[in-house]
Structure formats: structure tokens, C-alpha cells
Amino acid sequence: MKNILKSIVGCIAFCIAFSSCDKTVDEPITDAYIPASLDLGAGSWKTYILSSPTEVPIAEPKTASSAEYLAEIAALKTTISTITPENKKAIKYWGAGATYRWNEIARELSAKYNQPPASNSEGKYPVPDAANPLADPRFPFANPPYVSRALAYLSVAQYDALVSAWNYKTKYNRKAPSKNDAAVSVLLPVSDLPSYPSEDAVVAAASYTILVAMFPGEVPYLDGKLAEAKNTRLWAGMNVPSDISAGDALGKAVGAKVMAKAKTDGMAASNNQALTAGMIENAKKLGIKTPWASQETPARPPMLPNFGSVSTWNFDKAAMIKIRPSIPYLEDTKEFQDDIAELNKINKNQTREQSRIANFWADGPGSYTPPGHWHRTAANAAFDAKFSEVRMARTLALVGTALMDAGIACWDTKYYYYTPRPQQFGLKTSVGLPNFPSYTSGHSTFSSAAATVLGSIFPSKSAEFDAQALEASNSRVFGLIHYRIDCEMGLAHGKKIGDFAIARGKADGSGL
Amino acid sequence: MKLKFYLVLVGSFLGVQITKAQMPHDAIYMPKSTACLAVSYGSSSWKEYWENTLKRENLNIGTHTTQSVMPMIAAGITDKLNVIVGLPYVSTKASAGNLMGQKGLQDLSLWVKYKMFDDGGLSLHAIGGASTPVSDYVPDFLPMSIGLKSKTATGRLLANYQHKSGLYLTAHGSYSGRSKIKVDRDAYLANGKMYNTDEVALPNTTDAAIRIGYLKKAIQAEAFIERNACVSGDNIRRNDMPFPTNNMRMTIVGAYVKFQPKNIGLNARVNYVTNGLNVGQSFGYSVGLLFQINNLKF
Numbered sequence: 001m002k003n004i005l006k007s008i009v010g011c012i013a014f015c016i017a018f019s020s021c022d023k024t025v026d027e028p029i030t031d032a033y034i035p036a037s038l039d040l041g042a043g044s045w046k047t048y049i050l051s052s053p054t055e056v057p058i059a060e061p062k063t064a065s066s067a068e069y070l071a072e073i074a075a076l077k078t079t080i081s082t083i084t085p086e087n088k089k090a091i092k093y094w095g096a097g098a099t100y101r102w103n104e105i106a107r108e109l110s111a112k113y114n115q116p117p118a119s120n121s122e123g124k125y126p127v128p129d130a131a132n133p134l135a136d137p138r139f140p141f142a143n144p145p146y147v148s149r150a151l152a153y154l155s156v157a158q159y160d161a162l163v164s165a166w167n168y169k170t171k172y173n174r175k176a177p178s179k180n181d182a183a184v185s186v187l188l189p190v191s192d193l194p195s196y197p198s199e200d201a202v203v204a205a206a207s208y209t210i211l212v213a214m215f216p217g218e219v220p221y222l223d224g225k226l227a228e229a230k231n232t233r234l235w236a237g238m239n240v241p242s243d244i245s246a247g248d249a250l251g252k253a254v255g256a257k258v259m260a261k262a263k264t265d266g267m268a269a270s271n272n273q274a275l276t277a278g279m280i281e282n283a284k285k286l287g288i289k290t291p292w293a294s295q296e297t298p299a300r301p302p303m304l305p306n307f308g309s310v311s312t313w314n315f316d317k318a319a320m321i322k323i324r325p326s327i328p329y330l331e332d333t334k335e336f337q338d339d340i341a342e343l344n345k346i347n348k349n350q351t352r353e354q355s356r357i358a359n360f361w362a363d364g365p366g367s368y369t370p371p372g373h374w375h376r377t378a379a380n381a382a383f384d385a386k387f388s389e390v391r392m393a394r395t396l397a398l399v400g401t402a403l404m405d406a407g408i409a410c411w412d413t414k415y416y417y418y419t420p421r422p423q424q425f426g427l428k429t430s431v432g433l434p435n436f437p438s439y440t441s442g443h444s445t446f447s448s449a450a451a452t453v454l455g456s457i458f459p460s461k462s463a464e465f466d467a468q469a470l471e472a473s474n475s476r477v478f479g480l481i482h483y484r485i486d487c488e489m490g491l492a493h494g495k496k497i498g499d500f501a502i503a504r505g506k507a508d509g510s511g512l
Numbered sequence: 513m514k515l516k517f518y519l520v521l522v523g524s525f526l527g528v529q530i531t532k533a534q535m536p537h538d539a540i541y542m543p544k545s546t547a548c549l550a551v552s553y554g555s556s557s558w559k560e561y562w563e564n565t566l567k568r569e570n571l572n573i574g575t576h577t578t579q580s581v582m583p584m585i586a587a588g589i590t591d592k593l594n595v596i597v598g599l600p601y602v603s604t605k606a607s608a609g610n611l612m613g614q615k616g617l618q619d620l621s622l623w624v625k626y627k628m629f630d631d632g633g634l635s636l637h638a639i640g641g642a643s644t645p646v647s648d649y650v651p652d653f654l655p656m657s658i659g660l661k662s663k664t665a666t667g668r669l670l671a672n673y674q675h676k677s678g679l680y681l682t683a684h685g686s687y688s689g690r691s692k693i694k695v696d697r698d699a700y701l702a703n704g705k706m707y708n709t710d711e712v713a714l715p716n717t718t719d720a721a722i723r724i725g726y727l728k729k730a731i732q733a734e735a736f737i738e739r740n741a742c743v744s745g746d747n748i749r750r751n752d753m754p755f756p757t758n759n760m761r762m763t764i765v766g767a768y769v770k771f772q773p774k775n776i777g778l779n780a781r782v783n784y785v786t787n788g789l790n791v792g793q794s795f796g797y798s799v800g801l802l803f804q805i806n807n808l809k810f
Contacts, residue, residue, distance in 0.1 A: 025692060025711035108706035111699075118751035119571075136750055295610055297571035350612070352648055359650060359696035366701050366752055376699070376708075428612035430653065432753075480612070 028380075032095030034189045035388035039510075042390040043167030046508040047160040048313070048397065049258050053167035056253040058246050061172055061196045064180045072240035073181050080185055080237050087235045088187065094232040095188045096383070098203035099158050099392045103379050105225060106154050106207070107368040109215045113142035115365055116300070116435070123298040127271070133217030140214070144363075144442055145270070145307045148371035148400075148407035150214040152313065153262045154207060155375075155400035159393040161206040161254035162199060165247065166390050169194040177240050186237040198239040199389045201247025202254075204229040209255025213262070265311040272306040276415075279305065283418035289331045290420045292437035303436040308412025313401035314500035320409050323496045325489040328419060328439045339483040340425060347427050347480055355430050358479035361443060361472040362431040370443050370472065371403040374450035377468070381458050394510065399453050402501035406449035406494055410442050413493070422480055431479035440490035441482045444473035448494025449501070456502045457512070469494070537684055537721060539635050539672030541627060542588030545808045550779070552800030554580045558785075558792030561655075564747035565789060574608025576655055576792060580618075587808065592627040599646065602658040611656050618659045619643040633675060639668040639686075652695045652712070654754040655792065662714050662756075663691040678728035684721055690714040693756060702757040703746045714756055715745035725768070730777075732770040738783075739763050748790050762788035770802075777802040 043053055050056070062068040083091075094101055117125045117137030128139035140146050174196040178184040193199070208226045212219050230248065233239040239247075280291045294300045312320060329336040346354060363370045378399040382392040419439040423429065434442070451469035455462030473491050476482035505512065542548055557577040560569050584598035603615035621643040629636040643664045651661035668686035691714070698710045718741055725734030745759030754760075766783030779800045785793045 023692070023713040025707060025709050025713050027707065027709045104706075104708075108701075111701045111706055112704070115749060115752055138750070297608065347612075355650055356696045359653070360698070362697065366749065366755075367697075367699065368706070373699075423610045428610050430612045430650075433610055 030096035030100070030383065032092075032097075032188045033386045034191050035193075035391075036386040037388060037391070038191055038193050039166070039388045039391050040170055040193075042163055042388075042394075042510070043170050045163045045166075045390075045394070045510050047163050048156045048401070049261050050160045050164060050254065053164045055257075056164060056250055058164075058168045058197055058250050061174050061242060061246065064174060069180075069240065069242075072242060073177055073184060076177055076184060076234060076237060076240055079234050083235045087232070090228050091187050091232045091236045094200070094229055095236070097389060097392060098200040098207075098229065099162075099389050099396065100379050100383055101229070102154070102158065102203055102207035102211075103151070103375055103396060105222075106151055106211060106214075107372040107376060109211065109218055110142045110147040110150065110368045110372050111366060113138060113140055113215060113217075114147070114367060114369060116141055116143075119298050119300075125298075125300050130216060133215075138217060142215075142369070143303055144369040144371060144446070145304050145310075145407045145411060147369040148404040148446070149262075149265075149267060149310070150210070151371055151375050152397075152400040152404035153214070153258055154210045155393060155396035156313075157206040157210050157255045157258040158203050159390070159397035160258065161202045161251045162390040162393045164254060165197050165199050165202040165250060168197055168246075168250070169199075172196050174243075176238065178237055184237045188236045188238055190238065193388075195239055196243045197246035197250050198230075198233055198243040199247065200233050201230050201239070201244040202251040203389065203393070205248045205251025206255040206258070207251075209252055210259060210262075213259050266309050267307075270304045270307040270310055273301050276302060276305050279415050279418050282416070286327055286417065287330050288417060288419055290424060291418045292420050293424065294435055295421060295423045295433055296435060300435050302415075303434070304411065305415050305436075308408055308415055310408050312405045312408050314405055314497075314504045319500075320412060323409070323493065324413055324416065325440050325493050327417060328483070328485045328489065335485070336483070339485055340422070342477065342484055343422050343427050343480055346478060350430060350478070350480075354478035357471055357475045358431050361447075361475035362479065363443075364432045364434075370446040371400075371407065371450075373472075374399060374403060374446060374454075377465070378450065378454055381454060381461065385458065391510075391512070394505070394508070394512070395454075395457055398457070398501050398505045399450050401504075402449040402453045402498050403446055405500065406445045406497045407442070409493065409497055410440055410445040410490065411436075413440050414438075414442075419486075422483060427480050429480045431475075431481065433481055438482060439486045440493060441473060441476050441486040442490070443476050444469075444482075444487045444490025445494040445497070447472035448491040449498040450494075452495050452498025453501045453505075456498075456505070537639070537668070537670060537682070538723075539627075539637060539670060539674065539680070539682060540727070541591060541594050541625070542586050544588045544590050545806070547585055547587040547805045547808050549803045549805065550584045550586075550800045552582050552584070552779070552798050554582070554781075554796060554798030556783075556794045556796030558794040561792040562788050562790055563750070563752075567793070570609075572609035573606045573611070573655070576604070576606050578602060578604050578658075578794075594625045596623040596625065597621065604656050604658060606656065611653075614649065614653065614656045614658050616649045616658055617647045618645065618649070619661075619664075620646045633673055635672045635674070637670040637672070639666075639670060639684075641666040641668070650696065651693055651756055652697075652700070654756070660690075660714060660756045661693045665689045674727070678726045680723075680725055680727055682721075682723040682725075686719045688717045688719075690716055695756075700755070701749075702755060712756055715742040715759060717742050730771055730773040732768070734768040735766070736768065737763065737765050745790075754790060758790040760788075760790045762791045772802055772804075775804040775806075777804075 128137045130139045133139040173194045176195040178186045382395045414437040418437045421438045447469035451465035454465045473487040559575045580600045580602045582600035586596040599620045600618045602618045605613035623641040625639045645661045666688040670684035672682045674680045721738040723736040741761040742759045762785045764783050768781045770779040782797045784795050
């Protein structure tokens with residue numbers, strides 16, 4: 001009997017040991033840094049939406065010797081003395097950088113909302129309703145074009161607001177609290193960057209304004225993030241409240257101007273399904289024998305058929321038509337049969353390396369999509385290079401506008417030619433089939449555009465980014481949802497799109 | 513004559529065979545220096561599944577089928593201590609849509625069963641098991657993946673009452689720890705949060721079952737009810753595919769028969785999922801060929 005008890009105790013101990021075993025996963029560590037350069041001249045860099053860095057006025061702050069400022073410093077010391085371990089965790093989180101974190105938050109929201117609506121009992125797919133964002137289906141369906149646009153406006157708002165902030169920082173030149181009073185204890189590294197208005201508050205307010213418009217069901221969540229982002233600057237002794245409130249006002253005003261531009265960019269008409277009949281007619285005239293057809297049951301209307309008419313950032317519509325890829329191989333050509341043969345071979349015997357690549361780059365439903373993937377790559381490269389907030393935002397704005405331009409130009413191409421997916425010729429897929437025409441590959445266009453811009457900003461990593469773009473492009477052949485020609489032409493197209501963003505960056509007064 | 517284990521290919525977690533359910537869960541032992549080899553074929557299909565609590569079908573999957581072939585060997589180290597090893601080959605397919613079926617060797621499992629107490633027909637057993645994937649299959653292409661690729665360790669207590677008439681009653685409960693897994697992507701959404709890593713933490717699992725049956729001479733027949741449940745985990749999002757972090761739960765009812773008049777025998781099992789969460793409502797069956805080997809030297 002004793003042995004039985006022993007065994008039972010052993011079993012219970014085993015269970016406890018396993019139930020308490022470590023379930024935390026390792027994620028990259030992101031510590032705060034002093035920027036490699038403060039980019040003090042950024043106040044005159046060219047903005048996207050603001051007509052000038054002073055379009056939104058910010059009042060001159062009280063001087064460091066004023067009674068008001070001294071009272072703020074005294075109150076700040078009290079605030080710092082009462083912070084909790086939870087506050088410290090938040091300080092560490094936001095210390096990685098405001099632009100960096102808000103980009104990450106936007107990617108997370110993109111992933112959460114990246115789910116195609118389910119069909120209802122009548123076999124129809126209800127369209128998400130912005131006025132009722134949490135009903136089923138939720139608004140938005142954050143598909144790749146939607147995410148490319150949300151992240152582009154986010155990055156542009158951050159950049160324009162920061163250029164303006166840098167202008168006021170250098171103009172008013174009010175030092176950081178701890179530089180004015182050494183008795184202010186700080187929990188993050190302090191640079192010589194003037195602290196009025198707070199760059200973190202500027203980014204938080206501008207980002208918040210864009211994100212509540214793009215993800216209207218997330219207002220309570222974003223309220224919490226906004227308050228925390230601003231509070232950590234006080235808890236960490238980095239800013240006084242007047243730095244924060246000036247930054248908040250500037251960020252909100254710039255964000256509102258950027259969103260006003262977004263409202264008129266043509267996105268509202270991007271899902272105009274009435275256009276598809278004419279598009280199919282056009283494709284047939286061009287020689288497309290089997291136009292694209294939804295492979296889902298019930299047939300799902302194609303994703304944003306009119307996204308190609310949305311306003312571009314770095315080139316005009318005439319230039320977009322000029323660089324539109326030429327017609328792909330037609331069905332009865334040998335070249336087309338060769339592309340199909342390559343896919344049939346993979347369909348029969350996909351290697352594990354092929355499926356690995358297809359999975360790594362899939363970025364399908366429930367992910368932040370290829371534009372999110374490349375924003376992450378850009379943010380991490382800028383983080384590793386210890387970029388200032390404004391240079392980080394410039395990087396993301398250049399990459400982000402190139403990605404949105406890539407989405408628009410690629411969607412224009414897709415619906416111009418309206419070509420069939422390989423699944424219309426009996427192929428399976430190991431990654432899931434997107435519900436829109438095949439040619440050209442969105443992944444290839446997005447990836448090539450982003451890699452081209454990143455290669456220009458980080459020349460030493462250019463080959464690495466190009467290799468990633470090529471792998472992302474190949475992944476769509478390996479996953480069996482694109483023909484080789486879709487990917488090759490998408491890559492070439494994306495490079496041209498990226499070059500426009502590079503030209504914009506070369507002319508923005510940064511000298512970078 | 514005595515068949516010492518059965519091979520269970522229980523219904524599916526959206527097509528994924530539950531490794532721990534492949535282990536023996538009876539009170540029968542191979543005598544010292546004997547072994548039994550079983551080769552079984554199983555098939556399990558579902559058309560409807562629970563997306564979170566919503567029961568639905570999916571016209572782009574149609575009927576999902578998991579098939580498997582599993583060789584398994586049980587050996588008597590002593591009369592009271594048995595070791596059981598199994599390795600299934602699994603394939604999946606969907607009758608509609610365009611998702612590519614997956615196939616391959618799944619997870620090698622090893623079980624040790626020890627009789628702690630046996631008196632007057634009542635016996636108590638401690639069972640420990642472990643499993644590990646033996647091939648580099650893709651675990652997060654659900655519901656087409658052949659498994660979840662986690663290493664597992666299981667502790668189980670089993671009580672059995674065997675009446676002279678041949679009737680018996682078995683009850684058991686288990687807890688399984690599941691290791692983190694690596695996926696091909698380096699970011700994923702789970703538990704309402706974005707993880708920027710290729711590591712995925714899987715929830716641990718529990719199971720419990722009651723079996724009532726008849727065992728005498730060459731014949732065994734049994735009816736059972738089983739409950740398998742993760743101890744935590746998230747739910748399938750609206751209209752999304754499953755993910756390894758899901759809180760998969762199900763109740764299974766079924767029957768098992770075995771006939772082994774000589775060294776060669778046959779067994780068969782049917783099972784049906786009556787309710788669940790984040791799993792398919794599968795109906796499954798398996799049939800097996802059994803070969804007993806005597807006079808083994810260890």
C-alpha cells in the first residue's frame with residue numbers, strides 16, 4: 001500500500017511539474033538607445049501632407065527658469081518617486097521608441113483584423129461596416145491593400161508630425177528636464193535633443209488619430225496605449241507635462257490633416273464590384289482565354305477590384321500606366337505551359353525547403369500581410385542602426401508609401417489583365433489561395449518595392465534585402481498560387497516603384 | 513493468447529491524431545518475455561467542426577479525412593511492467609477546396625505501464641509516456657497538418673476491476689505536458705496578441721475515460737466514453753483556420769472489439785465525437801492485425 005501511495009504522489013508531482021513548465025516564448029529584446037545622430041536639421045525636411053513644418057502652430061514654452069517650469073519639475077519629481085513596477089515595465093516597453101512601437105501596434109491590429117468575412121446563409125459575403133466595426137464581419141477586413149494604406153498614412157503622419165516637432169524643438173530649444181535639473185532621476189537614456197514638444201507625445205497622438213480611423217473598433221484599446229505612451233515619459237523623468245501636452249496637440253492636428261487627405265484618396269470606391277464585368281471584357285479583348293474566377297464556394301467577390309484607382313504617393317497615374325507590366329504569357333503558348341509544368345512538378349513533390357519558404361512568407365489571413373512584414377523589417381533595420389525618431393519615421397514613410405504605391409499599381413495590373421490562378425488548372429496550394437486575379441504577384445511587387453527602398457537607406461544590407469524579396473517572390477511559386485512570370489514581372493515592377501520613393505527621399509532635404 | 517494493448521486512433525483534433533490516445537489504456541499486460549506486434553489502419557473524417565463554440569461546415573474543405581497506418585509493439589519486461597512503442601504514418605485530405613493534403617511519419621511514442629496493485633480483481637496502474645516527432649512536418653497548416661509537432665510527456669493513473677464473469681470496468685485520468693514548437697513563420701497571432709518569434713507555446717492537455725467491457729479467452733468487447741481537453745489555449749477566430757495554440761476539447765464515445773484465438777488476431781474500433789471546442793466532429797474507425805511473439809530474450 002505504501003508503494004501505491006508513493007506512486008500516486010509521484011504521478012501528482014509529475015503533473016505539477018508539467019503544468020508549471022515554462023510556456024514563455026523568446027521574443028527579440030528591444031532596449032532604449034541614444035540615437036546615432038539627433039538629426040537636428042530635420043525641422044526643414046520636406047513633409048508629405050503639411051505645406052510647411054509650421055503649418056500647425058505651437059506656442060513658445062515657458063523658460064527653464066520660469067516659476068511655471070520649476071513647478072512642473074517639482075511635480076515631476078513627485079511623480080517619479082511614486083512609480084510602480086508596472087509603470088517601469090511600461091517605460092521599458094515604450095523606451096524602444098515611439099515610432100517603432102506604434103508601427104508594431106498597427107501591425108498587430110492589422111493581423112487581428114485580417115480575416116475575410118464568412119458567407120451567410122444566403123451564400124453571400126456581407127461587407128464589413130465601418131459604422132459597426134465589431135459586428136460580424138468586423139471592420140476592417142485588413143487585407144494587404146488595406147494594410148499597405150493604413151501603415152502608409154500612419155508612417156506619413158508620424159513623419160510629418162516629427163518634422164514639425166523637430167522644427168519647434170530646435171527653434172525653442174528647451175532642454176530635457178534632467179539637463180535643467182540634475183536632481184530629476186531618469187529611467188531612460190537622455191540625449192541632447194530639446195524636449196519641447198515631446199517627440200513621443202507627437203508620435204503617440206498622430207498615430208492614435210490615424211489608427212482610430214483605420215481600426216474604429218479599437219478605440220478603448222488605443223485610448224489605453226495613448227495614455228500609457230504619454231505617461232511613461234513623465235514616469236521616466238524624460239518630459240514635463242507641458243512637453244507632453246504640446247506634443248499631443250501637434251500630433252493630433254497633424255494626424256487629422258493626414259486623415260483628411262486619406263478620406264479623399266479614392267479608397268471609398270476601391271470595392272466597386274460593378275466594374276468587374278468591364279474588366280473581364282477588357283481582359284478577353286487582350287487575349288485572356290480563361291479570366292480569373294473565384295475558387296471559393298460560394299464564389300467570393302474579388303478583393304478591392306478598384307484599389308488601382310486610389311491615389312499614389314510617389315508618382316502620378318500617367319507614370320503608373322507607363323510602368324504597368326506588359327501582358328503575361330497567354331494560355332496556349334509554350335511559355336505558359338512551361339510555367340504550369342513547373343507548378344505541377346511542385347504540386348506532385350513539394351520539398352520541405354519549398355514549403356518552409358512558402359510558409360515563412362505566406363503572410364495570409366491572421367497575419368500583418370506582406371506590407372506589415374516589410375514595415376517590420378524596416379523598423380528593425382532602423383532600430384539596429386539607432387535611428388532618431390524622425391529618421392525612423394522617414395524610413396518607414398519612404399518604405400510605407402512605396403508599399404502602398406506597390407499595392408495600387410499591382411492591383412491596377414491584376415484587374416487590367418484579370419488572369420486565372422493556377423488552381424483554375426487543377427493545382428492545390430500549401431498556403432491558401434488569395435481571392436483575386438493572378439498576374440502580377442502582390443508579394444513580389446510589395447517585396448521588391450520595399451527592398452529597393454531599404455537597400456538605398458541601408459546600402460550595406462542591400463543584397464540581404466534583395467535576397468529576401470527574391471525569396472518572398474519565389475515563395476508564391478513554391479506555395480503554388482502564382483506562375484513564375486507573375487513573380488518575375490512583379491519583382492521588376494516593384495523595383496521601379498521603389499525607385500520613385502528613393503527619388504523622393506533624395507529630394508527631401510535630409511541629405512540622406 | 514492475451515492481447516496486451518490496443519491501438520487507438522481516436523477522432524481528430526481537426527484531423528490531427530492525438531498522440532496520447534495512441535497509448536494503451538487498459539489493465540492487460542504481456543507476460544514476461546513476450547511481445548505483441550500490431551499493425552493497424554485508421555480513418556477519421558469530419559464535415560462539421562466547432563469554430564470556437566460555433567458548429568459549422570466549410571464548403572472550401574468539404575469532408576476532411578485523416579488516414580493512418582501504425583505499427584506498434586508491446587513487450588513484457590516483467591509480468592507487471594510493459595513497454596509499448598508506436599509510430600504512425602499519417603495522411604490528410606480535403607474533399608473540396610484547394611488545400612494541399614499532407615502526409616508523413618508523425619510522432620514516435622514510448623509508454624511504460626506498471627501494475628502497482630492487484631487484489632481480488634481490483635488493480636491500480638501507473639502509466640508514463642513520451643512522444644517526439646520523427647519527421648519535419650508542418651504543424652501550423654491546420655487542418656491539413658498531420659500533427660502538432662510537440663514533444664509530449666504524459667502521466668496517467670488507471671484503475672480496473674475485473675469480474676470472474678469476464679466483465680470489467682476501467683477508469684483513468686491523465687495529464688500531458690506539451691513542449692513549445694517551432695513554426696516556419698517568425699510572427700503569429702495567438703491569444704489575441706502578436707508574437708514576433710517562431711516559437712509557439714502549446715497548452716497542456718488532460719484526458720479521462722471510463723470503459724466497460726467483457727474480456728474472456730479470445731474475445732474482448734468494450735464500450736467507452738473519453739474526454740480530451742486542453743487546460744488552456746485560445747479559440748479559432750471567426751472564419752479563421754485552427755492554430756496549434758487552440759484550446760481543443762472533445763468528448764468521444766466508441767466501441768472496441770478484439771478477437772485473437774491464436775497468435776494471430778484482429779481488432780477494430782469505432783469512435784464518434786459528440787461535442788467539442790475547436791475540433792472537428794469526426795467519426796473514425798480502425799482495424800488492426802495482431803501477432804504475438806513468445807520467448808523473447810531481453
